[in-house]
Amino acid sequence: MSEKNLKRITKGYEYVIMVFMMIFGLVIAAYFALSIYELVLPLFQHLTHEDFTDISKNILSAFLFLEFLVIIKDYFSSNANIHFEDYLYVAVTAIIRSILVYHDNALKTLLLCGAILILVIAIILYKRYQTQNNKLPDSEHGR
Structure with a gap:
């Protein structure tokens, strides 16, 4: 083609x-x-x-x-881009909704809290990577 x-x-x-x-x-x-x-x-x-x-x-x-x-x-x-960070925020909000609405099972609630912790760590690492990547000179970005 x-x-x-x-x-x-x-x-x-x-x-x-x-x-x-x-x-x-x-x-x-x-x-x-x-x-x-x-x-x-x-x-x-x-x-x-x-x-x-x-x-x-x-x-x-x-x-x-x-x-x-x-x-x-x-x-x-x-310009038709969705940032990865937005997906992480939606996931955290959805899990918090699930915890607040359906909190009858303690183990399930604990696992969901662990998932939120993992997502928050992912957000922190993503932001740290983004700021480090933005500080690099243009030649190191591959431009």
Whole structure:
């Protein structure tokens, strides 16, 4: 295949990915709005009794949706790149949500806390590597 055809195929895939990211962003925004609605609705209904677990589940779901929206915004603003660090933050948030909502098994909670520790260490190492890599002269970056 010629290089010109490969560039066309690549551009086509980039276009498809952009369209799906836009659709995904709209779906996530709709779920974010729904979770905000579910949080605000009990404030105006005086007779309903909301369980703390349900409220915390809705709050943490809203944070997850918000993080995904920020990642999608960063995807479009950073020339179609998603940073590895964003995935780590989403993973930490999802695990924290799981711990706060489903904390009935002590061993499972302890394992999830260990997973958070590993992810936090990964974030620290990643940031340290990024700052060290950014301090190198351009000739050492391979440019």
